[in-house]
Amino acid sequence: MxxxxxxxxxxxxxxxxxGLAPDVKEYADRTRVEAHLSGPLxxxxxPDVFAALEDxxxxxxxxxxxxxxxxxxxxRTQLP
Structure with a gap:
């Protein structure tokens, strides 16, 4: 999906x-993206991983x- x-x-x-393989979990109010670090990056x-996460x-x-x-x-909704 x-x-x-x-x-x-x-x-x-x-x-x-x-070089990661993210898993995506959809919820009504948010999306959670996770990636297992199976070995060293x-x-x-x-720097690319940190830049992606900070967004x-x-x-x-x-x-x-x-x-x-x-x-x-x-x-999906902003916190106050």
């Missing part, structure tokens, strides 16, 4: 260009049983 808006599509394209890819409304990373993931949220 294609993303609902251009910001989400741009974020996904930029993460793919950096090249030194050249990190989101929220972003971060998490460590868990499946390894490290980066995530970004794009909201």
């Amino acid at each position: 294609p993303p609902r808006d251009a910001r989400t599509a741009d974020l996904i394209a930029r993460l793919v260009a950096a 090249s030194e050249e890819a990190w 989101a409304d929220e972003f971060g990373s998490s460590d868990g049983g499946t390894g490290r993931r980066i995530w970004a949220v794009i909201r």
Whole structure:
């Protein structure tokens, strides 16, 4: 299913260009894009990843049983 808006599509394209395989979860008020860091990214890819993430409304990373993931949220409605 294609993303609902251009910001989400741009974020996904930029993460793919950096060598990641993002997963997309659609919710009524937001879209969450996650990418598993299965191995090290090249030194050249990190600035592109950070630039893509900072265009989101929220972003971060998490460590868990499946390894490290980066995530970004794009909201459909603006917070007050």
